[in-house]
Amino acid sequence: MPLSTIFPEFKIIRDKEKCIACQVCVRQCAFEAHIYDPEKDEVYSDDSKCVGCHRCEALCPTDALNIIKYPFDIKDNKNWTPGILNDIYRQAESGAIILTGMGCDKDYPIYWDRILLNASQVTNPSIDPLREPMELRTFIGRKPRYVEVERSQERDTVKVKTQLPPQLRLETPIMFSAMSYGSISFNACQALARAAEEIGTYYNTGEGGLHPDLYKFGANTIVQVASGRFGVHPDYLNAGAAIEIKIGQGAKPGIGGHLPGEKVTEEISRTRMIPTGTDALSPAPHHDIYSIEDLRQLIYALKEATEYKKPVGVKIAAVHNVAAIATGIARAGADFITIDGLRGGTGAAPQVIRDNVGIPIELAIAVVDSRLREEGIREEVSLIAAGGFRKSSDVIKAIALGADAVYIGTAALAAMGCHVCQKCYTGKCNWGIATQDPYLSKRLNPNIAARRLVNLINAWSKELKEMLGGMGINAIESLRGNREHLRGVGLEEWELRLLGIKPAGEGW
Amino acid sequence: MKIIEANGLHYRQLNEIIREAIKNGEQEFKIIGATGQRYIAAGIKNKIKIVIEGTPGNDLGAFMQGPYIEVIGNGQDGIGNTMSDGKIIIHGRAGDIIGYGMRGGEIFIRDEVGYRVGIHMKAYDNLRPVIVIGDSAKDFLGEYMAGGLIIVLNLRGTVPIGKYCGTGMHGGKIYVRGDIDEHLLGKEVSITPLSEEDESELAGYISQYFELFGVKRGNVSLEEFKKISPRSHRPYGSLYTH
Ligand code: SF4
Ligand code: SF4
Numbered sequence: 001m002p003l004s005t006i007f008p009e010f011k012i013i014r015d016k017e018k019c020i021a022c023q024v025c026v027r028q029c030a031f032e033a034h035i036y037d038p039e040k041d042e043v044y045s046d047d048s049k050c051v052g053c054h055r056c057e058a059l060c061p062t063d064a065l066n067i068i069k070y071p072f073d074i075k076d077n078k079n080w081t082p083g084i085l086n087d088i089y090r091q092a093e094s095g096a097i098i099l100t101g102m103g104c105d106k107d108y109p110i111y112w113d114r115i116l117l118n119a120s121q122v123t124n125p126s127i128d129p130l131r132e133p134m135e136l137r138t139f140i141g142r143k144p145r146y147v148e149v150e151r152s153q154e155r156d157t158v159k160v161k162t163q164l165p166p167q168l169r170l171e172t173p174i175m176f177s178a179m180s181y182g183s184i185s186f187n188a189c190q191a192l193a194r195a196a197e198e199i200g201t202y203y204n205t206g207e208g209g210l211h212p213d214l215y216k217f218g219a220n221t222i223v224q225v226a227s228g229r230f231g232v233h234p235d236y237l238n239a240g241a242a243i244e245i246k247i248g249q250g251a252k253p254g255i256g257g258h259l260p261g262e263k264v265t266e267e268i269s270r271t272r273m274i275p276t277g278t279d280a281l282s283p284a285p286h287h288d289i290y291s292i293e294d295l296r297q298l299i300y301a302l303k304e305a306t307e308y309k310k311p312v313g314v315k316i317a318a319v320h321n322v323a324a325i326a327t328g329i330a331r332a333g334a335d336f337i338t339i340d341g342l343r344g345g346t347g348a349a350p351q352v353i354r355d356n357v358g359i360p361i362e363l364a365i366a367v368v369d370s371r372l373r374e375e376g377i378r379e380e381v382s383l384i385a386a387g388g389f390r391k392s393s394d395v396i397k398a399i400a401l402g403a404d405a406v407y408i409g410t411a412a413l414a415a416m417g418c419h420v421c422q423k424c425y426t427g428k429c430n431w432g433i434a435t436q437d438p439y440l441s442k443r444l445n446p447n448i449a450a451r452r453l454v455n456l457i458n459a460w461s462k463e464l465k466e467m468l469g470g471m472g473i474n475a476i477e478s479l480r481g482n483r484e485h486l487r488g489v490g491l492e493e494w495e496l497r498l499l500g501i502k503p504a505g506e507g508w
Numbered sequence: 509m510k511i512i513e514a515n516g517l518h519y520r521q522l523n524e525i526i527r528e529a530i531k532n533g534e535q536e537f538k539i540i541g542a543t544g545q546r547y548i549a550a551g552i553k554n555k556i557k558i559v560i561e562g563t564p565g566n567d568l569g570a571f572m573q574g575p576y577i578e579v580i581g582n583g584q585d586g587i588g589n590t591m592s593d594g595k596i597i598i599h600g601r602a603g604d605i606i607g608y609g610m611r612g613g614e615i616f617i618r619d620e621v622g623y624r625v626g627i628h629m630k631a632y633d634n635l636r637p638v639i640v641i642g643d644s645a646k647d648f649l650g651e652y653m654a655g656g657l658i659i660v661l662n663l664r665g666t667v668p669i670g671k672y673c674g675t676g677m678h679g680g681k682i683y684v685r686g687d688i689d690e691h692l693l694g695k696e697v698s699i700t701p702l703s704e705e706d707e708s709e710l711a712g713y714i715s716q717y718f719e720l721f722g723v724k725r726g727n728v729s730l731e732e733f734k735k736i737s738p739r740s741h742r743p744y745g746s747l748y749t750h
Contacts, residue, residue: 098748099748228628229608232571233592233611234551234552234553234571234572235553237551260742274631275631275632275655277741278654278678278742279678279745281676281744283628287608287624287628288624300546301546301547301586301589304520307527307551350748
């Protein structure tokens with residue numbers, strides 16, 4: 001027995017009556033929590049290895065398995081919880097930083113759940129989305145301050161004279177956020193790409209380069225340029241519909257990325273363009289960007305390299321000074337700004353960073369939108385919000401607060417089967433998503449996964465239309481930044497002030 | 509050969525002229541009177557030749573994959589940023605952040621360079637980036653370097669490198685002529701003598717340098733060089749626990 005025993009997080013309950021020792025669970029669990037004993041012809045389990053991904057439970061043919069939270073008999077303590085103690089034990093053993101996956105799971109306020117939407121009654125009628133056309137189409141990119149039009153001599157035709165900056169056209173204001181090939185499997189990337197194409201939206205390569213087989217989805221791809229510059233070359237830059245410079249990420253603001261050498265397989269090596277087995281280190285900052293001026297230099301280097309044909313955006317984590325940073329980015333020439341909030345996910349991040357750094361996306365959207373308006377430059381840049389969007393109501397509230405569109409990551413993975421066990425960094429994802437092990441990744445059928453993604457976005461889009469219609473609005477464009485349609489419940493004065501919304505019960 | 513008078517041109521116009529001419533089959537360019545125009549040849553994939561007289565601006569040849577660029581004068585910051593292939597020759601000195609994230613091709617600088625040169629250079633397959641510096645480099649040379657080669661010839665015989673050289677380095681190598689103060693190096697690298705293979709490779713680049721710049725070779729001998737290379741390809745392997 002070791003000096004410190006790690007508390008198991010989950011308990012595997014096996015109904016002996018039902019179990020037929022078929023060993024499906026043994027094969028399904030990459031964490032090796034199920035063990036077959038050939039002598040007794042029995043399967044038994046090791047609770048301490050279970051990460052709670054529920055894969056075995058879902059696939060057990062006789063429904064013999066049930067994964068539950070481990071019931072503790074240690075004295076209940078709000079301060080010294082089993083989770084806290086586990087971390088201490090682990091660090092006492094290893095002397096190392098604790099890694100985790102997905103977004104912050106701590107109990108910080110989720111403002112979406114404290115914001116309510118408006119609806120029309122009597123004085124202005126609501127719109128029936130089943131009968132009337134409802135517009136969800138959204139354009140991402142710099143908008144001109146004014147549009148010059150030219151009438152023909154006969155005054156019967158009108159031509160737009162102003163040259164419009166490049167735009168992304170989204171059929172619904174939801175995109176798939178940056179998830180690199182490396183952090184997720186090829187099948188998962190492919191499913192996202194296909195779904196984006198079918199929906200008429202975009203997925204984002206993350207900082208892992210672009211697999212040759214995915215170039216054909218270029219019209220629905222946003223390619224990322226991060227500090228490691230992995231897989232970045234002229235063809236890559238020109239392959240996508242837009243380029244996103246990644247400065248920061250909500251799950252780990254201020255720190256770099258690190259794909260361990262074990263995960264740099266033959267295929268990954270080809271897309272990242274680094275030798276197999278070497279660590280893929282993304283330094284914390286881009287070492288060619290130490291200021292807004294430097295950022296401008298990279299934005300324009302990318303615009304030059306792609307002949308001004310694509311919007312170039314910048315992704316940052318929502319941090320304390322986000323509003324000032326965002327206006328700097330807008331003035332640096334970015335066509336869109338992506339802001340990733342506190343609850344944004346990741347394939348791997350130090351737990352201490354994920355859980356303690358950043359600010360909630362709701363506040364970030366509100367203060368950035370307000371600041372851009374105050375400075376009179378809101379139309380010069382589009383605002384994409386990311387970080388923990390769980391449902392269509394979160395999306396519509398974000399747009400009413402001031403976002404143009406949102407990115408979803410975790411919700412998209414969940415649509416493909418993710419059970420948010422937060423073990424993505426281990427590379428052993430039993431759902432075939434966050435893994436490069438062919439034995440595991442073939443579990444994810446890209447056709448089915450793409451279909452499920454399309455279904456999810458279609459469902460959310462229908463709900464968006466319902467909510468819009470209820471408010472008497474027939475175009476999402478008219479809702480953007482229209483905070484009169486939001487009211488806060490259970491919020492403090494300062495929260496309402498920063499969100500720029502009134503308390504529930506207060507009229508116009 | 510197309511001659512472009514750059515004086516008074518905005519970088520956007522200058523690059524448009526170059527791209528347009530490439531479309532019409534032009535292979536050779538001479539830009540005269542360059543006055544700090546940025547991004548010259550950024551993202552260009554064709555194997556063209558550009559000779560620049562004057563001073564090109566930042567990010568010369570950024571993201572490029574093929575061109576041969578010769579600058580008769582000094583270069584500024586960001587030369588060869590994330591470049592994949594081609595060659596850049598600077599007949600003078602250059603600024604900071606040369607060859608950031610560079611994956612292939614070669615950069616030759618006759619004199620000294622500034623800070624943050626060769627950060628995160630990486631090699632892949634048959635691509636291997638090389639930076640040759642005639643004099644010395646300042647701080648952060650070869651930080652996070654993942655592959656490729658940096659050579660510091662230190663021809664003026666001053667202090668060849670600055671502080672934090674090779675911090676986080678996990679691939680590639682740096683050859684430096686002259687004495688290296690250990691305290692200038694990052695924790696992740698060590699100094700070793702050159703192998704025979706290293707020496708023959710180095711000799712090749714040295715002759716190329718002298719040929720390119722037509723300066724007298726003087727008494728540069730291979731024994732004066734030391735090699736800086738990473739201790740491990742996984743410098744942060746034990747940083748994390750699960
Ligand atoms: S880790 Fe997943 S598959 Fe393994 S025992 Fe736990 S729930 Fe089942
Ligand atoms: S992607 Fe896989 S490993 Fe990551 S949280 Fe989801 S189920 Fe777990």
